[in-house]
Amino acid sequence: MSELHNLCHFEKRPITIEEYVDPIKAYLKQGIPATYTVEEAYNYEHNISEEDSKFAGNTTPMHLICENVPLDCTEDEKNVVLEMMNQLWLNGAGWCLVNDKDETPGCILLRRGLHGSKYWDSCVDSGVRAEVLLRKLNDPNIEFLSDPEDEDMDVEIEDDIPELVTDEVNIKEEIEGKKEKSESKSDSVSELEDMYNGPAGATDTYLKTELEYKDGALITKDGSDGVMMQWEEELMKAGCDSLFKSIEDPKDINILNIGFGMGIIDTMIQKKNPTKHYICEAHPDVLKKLKKDGWYEKSNVVILEGKWQDTLPKLLTQGVFFDGIYYDTFSEHYEDMVEDLFDVIVGLLKPTGTFSFFNGLGADRLVCYEVYKKVVDLDLANYGLSVKFKEMNAPVTTLKENDGYDDSVWKEIKRAYWRCPVYYHPEASFM
Template sequence: MSDLHDLCRFSTRPIDESYITQLHHYLKSGIPATYTVEEAANYINGIEETPSTTTTPLHLICMNVPLGCTDEELEIVEKMIEILLEYGAGWCFTDVNNETPGCILIRRGLKHVGKLYSQIVDAGVRAELLLRKVSDYDVEFIDPEDVEAQQNETVESEVVVESKDSEIDDAPDAPSQNQQSYLNTKLEYVDDALVTKDRKDGVMMAWESDLMKLGCDSLFKGAILDGDTKEMDSEIVVLNIGFGMGIIDTMIQHQHPTKHYICEAHPDVLKKLKDDGWYEKPNVVILEGRWQDNLDELLSQGVFFNGIYYDTFSEHYQDMLELFDFVVGLLKPHGVFSFFNGLGADREVIYEVYKQLVEIDLKTYGLDVKFTEVEVPESTLKSNDKSVWDDVKRSYWSCPVYYHPEARFIDI
């Protein structure tokens, strides 16, 4: 371990300005802020191969910041994190335990101590926004399972929109990665889930029902013309993109909207819609195919919605940004847009980063999003002995809370 790594272990107390002075000295002398413990060990032992894990100085600070440090010491630690990030420390590199610096802070109960955790999240947001600039708006997004490949580069990433199947399969033609591959993959309804038949990837599961209820309620808030008088729209028209198990659509029907549009692309799900009689419901319009191929026609027809909900599989956040273009054209002035918010939900710190990115991105479209924090069932957490993932190949959720989004046009 190098002197830089020793410094970040806080072997002497108090943690005072001398730590800042030494940190500046090491970084200005040319030691990278991303220099890892593993690289140092290989150098000492004459090993030339590239290490597979990346325990950086930022990891060490998060591992070793004293639980009982004083306010003055905490300020020094926060300044050290700030300096490391300024010198290019990787906010989402993973160490030998597959933990990012933010993950370590959460595990140690330091999420709400000072600015430590928020510094990591803010760095993630800045990195993503900067990457869009340097990529000339060719948007790339966070892949929490592949961050170790980023040891000496700016974050490059891609996350499945729902984070359903967000444990990324390396194969570019995997159903979770490629929409056409997903549409060509056989699905089956088993017990309380919709899964890919051969791989057992979770497409949708019954544990989401409470979250779908939140989504349904949000859509019908968009039918209220006046918040004070509670005057309702004479016609209530809603759109759900992605039928899945039909959980939210069944809830929508119980509210008796004037018109209920359902956009669904997968042939097996369309068969389910037909078998269950959705095509015969007088207030239901089925849009067969991808939303990318259907929403233009709705715009040309002058169809406007009180509520739009989005919940698809095998689409990415870049697709979602493209959807925003349609949302602002299809939503009534008092309407509400919501979606299944599983962006990066297999890692809590990345989930927090995407929460902020969504706020920023929707604001550029003139939409203000509010999040309601909801506890998810304990059975959805991977560490639980009895888990909803027991018969499913991939888990797409590991966060203790769900941030339910509700977006409206900004009241100017």
């Protein structure tokens, strides 16, 4: 263990700037990475190569701080700890890196009862900054300028940019719950390839995958991916209520739902008898279900067959506007919402209308879930939409500690898509 790691155990009290912040600055200035792990330090001290190492793990200084910060800190001590964390963030510490216990720094804080603390907020804010930074770095319209007369400076800039985000580069996979632990690197690569090329990660693959309705769930027939499940019913009810929250004209109520699935929210919408009820659905097996259950025959229902990217823009040219729009699809990601969906939503939503969606963004970890909560707020504000989140309790049968019980909703489901004890139901409307 290095001196940097020892510092993060807080063996000396009180915790002061001189004893902790000044040394951590010095270590980082010397070139010690903010992501330098305990395991790497051990191997270095004992002259063990990575191939020969028996110690696998990623216990970074940030993990140690979150594990060892005293619970009885004074306000002055808390501020010193926060400054230590800030120095590590500024030098590329990874907020979503997991240790050998599959815990991020935020997960450790949650386990220790520090959810909602200033330390927790520091982790969440770091995640938000990383998400925004990565999006900018991946934007082809962003140009990085350097001094053409200084070749050394040009190289330094190019080298520094990836260094800042090295440990955040897999942020999207991690916070969307797409990255899982594996025993070997080859297994991990294979698993990720299967995931992103499979129905859960690729829309075109999903639309060609056979589905079945089984035991209160809609799943992929061969892989048992949960497309939609009955435990979402209370969350769907909140979504339905939001769609009818601000009706412009009681005699002309238009509602749009993107993604039929099991039809939970659409059944609730029908009970409120809107003037027009649009349903956008692309999967052929779900469309068969719609026909079998008589949705095509309902006088106020309009079925939009196909992907929303193809069907919704046509409505913009027809002068169709909605009091409420709900979005809940499978195999699509947040990038689809930011890059395409929000543009369409602001064109179709009435001035008094409400937009909502199934908020499963980053729902495999609470810290990731709260990162996306802030990111959604920032992104919708760019479209002139203000979002409010209603806090609801998620079913305990979705939580990891219940996996071994008969009432766990994940039995025979390959991958759980929800692990948070709380659900943040979104309601977005024009500012």
